[in-house]
Amino acid sequence: MTLTRTMRVLGATALSGALLMTAAPTASADQVRDGQWVNQYYSLDKVWSVSKGDGVIVAVIDTGVDANHQDLAGQVLPGYDPAGQGRDRKPTKSSHGTSMASEIAAKGHGGDAGVVGLAPGAKILPIYQGDANDNNAIPEGIRWAVDHGAKVINISAGKTRTPSGQELAAVAYAVQHDVLVVGAAGNDGLGQVSSPASVPGALAVGAVDRSDTAWKKANYGPETLLSAPGVDMVSAGDCDGGQYCIANGTSDSSAYVSAAAALVRAKYPNLTAGQVANRLVKSAFVPPVIKGAKLPDPHYGYGILRPYEALTMDIPAGSAQGPLAAAASSGGSKAPSAGSSGAASAPPAGSLPPIAASDSGSKGASYLLIGVAVLVGLVLLVVVIVVLARRGRRQSQVQQPYAAPTWQPGQQPYGGQAPPPGYPQQQPYGGEAPQPGFPPHQQQPYQNNPYQDGNQQR
Template identity: 40%
Template sequence: MPVLQAFVVALPLLLAAQTIEEQEWHLDALDVYSAQAQSRGDGVVVAVIDSGVDARHPDLAGRVLPGTGFGRSQGTDGTTDIDGHGTGMAGIIAATGKGGGALGIAPGAKILPIASADEKEQFGLDVVAESIRWAADHGAKVVNMSLGFSSSMTPSLVKAVNYAIEKDVVLVAATGNDGKEVSAPANIKGVIAVAGTNKVGKPWVSSNVGADTVLAAPAEGIVTAAPESVYASGYAEMDGTSAASAIVSGVAALVRAKHPEMPAKDVVNALISTAKDMAEPGRDATTGFGMVDPMGALTAKLPPVERNPLLPPPQPSTAQPAPTLASQRPEQPVDLSDRLPFVAAVAGGTAVMTGLLIAVPAIRSRRPKPGVSERGTPPTPW
């Protein structure tokens, strides 16, 4: 079953006095404005494998490239979105914030939309694998996957991840929202698996966690763009590691723009080496290496690494290793055969979206206040 369910509610009148940007509490929490003084993501293409992206949204005008579609979406260019989830992710990553609207982490980046629904209006494992390969072959430097599978993955998905890594792509995925183990493709080695945090900087209660967790980012009450065909206001608030994944993808775009010659492996290393510990020192199952730190990742002076630090060390044998899933320590791969066969996919990723029914003032503050809205509807489990 799809995890994504949408609820449109009237929010407190207090919100009418705030711009959309002022409601994006994560911008201040992560010191995004300081980071954007260093980089705005210019020249970086971020692929969004999702439900498509509404290229007509004012906050994404000029940011969305022609993409493609797979599965049920085959034959499209990815620039329409009847669901809203993909547009929300694109807004978190690259919305321009014009006229009081939503501001993304990397407003200078371009979005490459890949609509990837299958015939059952869900995301199929092999469809996502095709989408990853297509993104890697069409200029994506970062791939955001705010989606997840509640069971295992196919060898084709693992091979697609490995293919993209070899093509120098940074891969980011949501851990999931049912409080269980990290979902696929986030649990594949080399992928940055992003868990969620709440507004007070603690682990978000519904976030999937485990040894595969790599980073944490805000996942509660994230305000972003949405198609007007789905939410009349053109904006929505969401809970989910989908949003956390998109935030980290935006930060990766900032780093790739500031350091265009930096290989993906060093971008990944910068993100995990500068993350702010949230629990005991070092990596933990709940928040991985810690909260993503945009300024830290942009300004760190780190020596180059030999390989993506999330990959296992090279096999001593010349034999081809079996596809593996990520574990907490790269030197302890888990054989794919230890996992159950694929039984169900999670569509639209990992978030509950709520439409914002508010009037947006024409003037916005450049220093937003923390968001004040709280939705009464709890996240829907997978």
């Protein structure tokens, strides 16, 4: 399930705005910090003057996080390995999860040495992404994270395929419990966002380089809501025996968006997960290449992440759902069986229903009950009229002598009588004309997308 990243050992210092990579010697810690171009790109001192993400737990569902790495000391909470092998805090294979955790919440070491994350006040909840046989256990991990205090879930893993029923239900469970799920779009250069980032209710992230150009290998599609730095990314991790790596990928972009979400959740604790996404989206930088185009753009989404602006701009809270597509399942306590199939249809990314899903469901049920009651009443009225007509006919036959019937012009044959004056013309079942003031059966699509014009030029 891990998204393939081009990872290399960090070998030398930055030179002329680009990192010169060699296999040896291993870079010193201060060279590592200098190599984190994102620190200057986002002006971390300004960001941290507003929020460091204090008190927010970010779950990292990945290959495990090395809790003993010097830059993550004290930042990693006890986590979860579905197989009970302890791989959540002691990775046995890839250091991918350690890299993601470091970009989110690393504190460096020795002053200005080592990697620092965007939200060093946050804590990492590591969750191993596979079961005992390394099968996909991400849905189970999502539910475990929700139940153990995570407010943001980073999933820099996935596959380019239709979401499973278990993934749909797990993300819906997170939405139901006000947890923001952030996912990487994928690194195949395909026009299909990877799952679970593509699942309705999740926030899918694409990648850009330091010149704000979309990375050519990033997957793209209508589900993409944001983009963030993902090229030449320096992070903590075991690459060829070293302690630091450099890599390209939407995995890194997702980690930075998750960190920014932690900053916002610490600053605005009363916002819902959707409203946090709203701040991230409304404050995003719209590069000139998509300026004036209909958003979300399949590569950039609504723009490039800007953490400081997300924390400081005057942005109305908006609806609880925000720009996130409506979750496709109620996300009950039990996930679908392993045989559950593919995706349920979802509204286009960024479209918002005029009312919350729960309100829509209850009102729809009320309207259905009213319609059924009206239909039953009409049927009873017809029955009463028929019974009275037959009773009257029998009485007239007893009281009056037999006489040959006389047919009136225009009279209908038996079984095809014209309805009494004023009697409603009944439509076929399921197509009844609505009562006066009764809302139409089919809801009109939401027309006013509040995310079209809210972005600010950086």
